[in-house]
Each structure stands twice: as C-alpha cells, then as structure tokens.
Amino acid sequence: MSQANHSDRRQFLKTGAIAAAGVAVPYYFAGANAQADEPKNESANDRLTIGCIGTGSRWGAVGPNAMKLGDVAIVCDVDANHAEQGRKRCEDANKQKGRERKVDVVEDYRKVLDRKDIDIVTIVTPDHWHSKIAIEAMKAGKDVYCEKPLTLTIDEGKKICKVAKETGRVFQVGTQQRSEMGQLFLKAVALINQGRIGDIQKIHVAIGGAPDSGPIPVAEVPKQLNWEMWLGQAPLVDYRFKGKGNGNSRCHYEFRWWYEYSGGKMTDWGAHHIDIAQWGLDQQNVGGPVSLEPIMVQFPTPFQDGMPTQDDRYNTATKFHVRAMYPGDIEVNIRDECNELGFGNGILFEGTKGRFMVNRGKLVGGPVEELKDNPLPADAIQKIYKGMTPASGNAHMANFFECVKLRKDPISDVYSHHRAMTTCHLANIALRLDRTVKWDEKSEQIVGDDDANRWLSREARKGYEVTA
Structure with a gap:
C-alpha cells in the first residue's frame, strides 16, 4: 500500500465517515448471526494495521482474534522467545490469508508507537506496564485494545481517562465477559x-x-529476557525462579501474585x-x-x-x-x-x-x-x-474494530x-x-x-x- 493511500484511509477512519446515515457497517458486525472472522471481499486498504505489544501466553488468544480482523505488521516483547513465537504466528496467519507480509520484531514498545502505518495496538503485557504504554499509544494517535486489569493504581486510571478524553482515541479493555x-x-x-x-x-x-509459593530462590535471568525493562516502573530486584516449566517466579504469568x-x-x-x-x-x-x-x-x-x-x-x-x-x-x-x-x-x-x-x-x-x-x-x-448487537463469534474484538471505524466508545470503555x-x-x-x-x-x-x-x-x- 502506498503511503498516500494509507494516509487517506487513516483520515477516513479518523473522521468517522462510516457513521454517516445510510453507510453500512462491515457484514461481520451486522446482526446477531454475523461471524466476526475473516471478512469476505475486503481489500487490503480496508483492513486496519496492528502492532502487538506483549506476545506472551495471554496474547495467544488476543493476537489471533485481532488477526481475524486486521493485519499485524510488528510485534514487541522483552522476552525474545515470546517475540519470535509471535512473529511466526503472525506471518503464518498472513500466509493463510493469501497475503505474504513480513512481520517486524522489536524489544522496545516505543518503536511500535513510532510507526506511522500502525492504526491500532494490542497491549498484552504484565499489569504494571498497561497504563504507561496505553497512554503513550493514545498520544501517538493509536487506538488501543488492552488486556485487563487496566491499571495498577487509581491514579493511573484517572490519567488514562484524561488522555482518552483529550485524544478521542477508541479504547477497548479486554473484559470479554461483557461480550462473550x-x-x-x-x-x-x-x-x-x-x-x-x-x-x-x-x-x-x-x-x-x-x-x-513459599520461598523462591534468586536465579539467573534467562538470556532471552530483558529483566530490567520487564520490571519497568517497579523496583529493581533480583530475578527469582523455582520449579519446572513456568514454575514459581516473579515473571511472566506468575506476576499476578506480587503487589509490585x-x-x-x-x-x-x-x-x-x-x-x-x-x-x-x-x-x-x-x-x-x-x-x-x-x-x-x-x-x-x-x-x-x-x-x-x-x-x-x-x-x-x-x-x-x-x-x-x-x-x-x-x-x-x-x-x-x-x-x-x-x-x-x-x-x-x-x-x-x-x-x-x-x-x-x-x-x-x-x-x-x-x-x-x-x-x-x-x-x-x-x-x-450501547445500541449494538454482539457478533456471534469473536464478539469483543469485533466490537472494538467496529467502534474504531464508527469512532465511538466500545462496550468495555x-x-x-x-x-x-x-x-x-x-x-x-x-x-x-x-x-x-x-x-x-x-x-x-x-x-x-x-x-x-x-x-x-x-x-x-x-x-x-x-x-x-
């Protein structure tokens, strides 16, 4: 796609032209029996371009749901293994759609936000990273799908609401119970x-x-993991791990059990x-x-x-x-x-x-x-x-994509x-x-x-x- 065509499409979405009277929404949002899977007869110019920030275990559901409705151009993760797995999954999905597209891989989320071709971002990081990335994404002109819980503190929630109001970005929180x-x-x-x-x-x-967990010993940081950046706003502490597989740790899925x-x-x-x-x-x-x-x-x-x-x-x-x-x-x-x-x-x-x-x-x-x-x-x-009808499949992500095109708040605002x-x-x-x-x-x-x-x-x- 030429840069000119992409800019035209972004302006079209920004102005909300699809909300004008008499303009039909895409078939996969229309009616209770619609399926929010791969849209039929949709040109590449009509599809939103996605940047995926965080490609760990939970992204295994969020990412593919987004890929049914848009095309991923770049993935980001501070764990190189997660990033590589995400890249491969996205490129495989592109091939299945008959669209050969290379997916870039970065460690720093800011490189995703700097991309002018990215329309929306999915944020599937540990909770303590959600607010910072989401706020900077909205300021960079991106619409946002972010996993719950959105915030680490009440103050962060106030800041997100302020920036959402100021920027007018569409923001869906991943509370799928509201749709599915x-x-x-x-x-x-x-x-x-x-x-x-x-x-x-x-x-x-x-x-x-x-x-x-009981006591968890200090362990060597895995070579593929940028532990300092994973910690982000949290205090700089030792990496800890015990067991096999995911085990007990301060990292990845187990971050849920630490107030930090x-x-x-x-x-x-x-x-x-x-x-x-x-x-x-x-x-x-x-x-x-x-x-x-x-x-x-x-x-x-x-x-x-x-x-x-x-x-x-x-x-x-x-x-x-x-x-x-x-x-x-x-x-x-x-x-x-x-x-x-x-x-x-x-x-x-x-x-x-x-x-x-x-x-x-x-x-x-x-x-x-x-x-x-x-x-x-x-x-x-x-x-x-909110006057809409949930799609019969992939409803929560479909509601987000629909609202991006209509420029309105989704069901989990x-x-x-x-x-x-x-x-x-x-x-x-x-x-x-x-x-x-x-x-x-x-x-x-x-x-x-x-x-x-x-x-x-x-x-x-x-x-x-x-x-x-």
Missing part, C-alpha cells in the same frame, strides 16, 4: 435492566483465591466479576462504593503498614472477604469463594423481587426460569450493549473500567491496611484518612514514570 461467554453476563445485566429482580439489595462476588506488578485475584478476576456487578448497579444508577470494610484476609507473608515483610515469595492475598457498601445501603461482598451459597466462582444478585447467579458456565435462578413464559424483549441486549478497578484497588487498600476506607466518588479521594490516600498512587522507578 455465551452472552450469559449480558443476559444477567439485561434482567436487571428490565426490572426482573426489582431493586438490588445485595450482591455476592466470588473471584477465587491466590496461590502461596498486580493486585492478586482482586484485580485479576475482580476486573471481570466486579465489573459485571457494577454494570448491574449502573442499570439502577446506584453509583460507586461509599465504604469498603475488610472482614477477613490471609496473606502468604506477614504485612507491616500495608507492605509485605518478605521479598522471596508471592505476597497477594490468598483468601479474603471485603464488604463494600453502596448508596441506598446496598451491600456487595467480594470474596475468594461463596461455597456456602452454592458457588465458588460467580456473581449472585439479590433483589426485592428475586435473585439469580451467573458465571461463565451458567445463569440460574427464579427470574431466569421465568424467561420461558416471559422472555426478554427482542432489543434487551442491544439496550445495554476506559471510564466504566476505571470505576470497576477503583473498587478493586480500594478493596486491596482496605485489606493491606486492615481497616475500613470511606470513598468519595466525586472527588476520587478516600475520606478522612491521609495515610490511605497515599495508596491511590505510587512512585515509579526513574525513567518509567506514568504521565498524562
């Missing part, structure tokens, strides 16, 4: 929207516990289920939490003043229970499991007219059974899906996700400090606790600051 999983969660939110359980009184959210890089299950699965719980509350204009009380917590290491006292093992909470109170005296219990209520993972909504439970495998309860005789209106899903992550981060602050925190949603400040307010942000290592 057999539309079980969409149906759950639609039930609330349609008043099928009356006014919400209580919600139980079970998100699973985290593992305990993530928030444990509270942000890993909370980003999914707490998001759905608050989406349900949003149907009744409830607003965010007003207080969060730690009922129970177990850490794999002793804590002092909110900080782990040992640095050689996982440190995120293994078991926990936080009671969050919302306006109208609505109680939301966030726990590792709710087995006494009949489920170990999922969300139980209780209202004045009934209750139901939803997770990735089922949607059950009286209001669900009543759908046989009183089904949801035909447009119930569209009403909560940064603003709703920031609000969900605010609850997750506040819950972790309450657990780590072992005290109730009171929250003012309007000012985005913890009330009457200066020490707790300091936890809304954190100092980044020099050279890796997250700035808006």
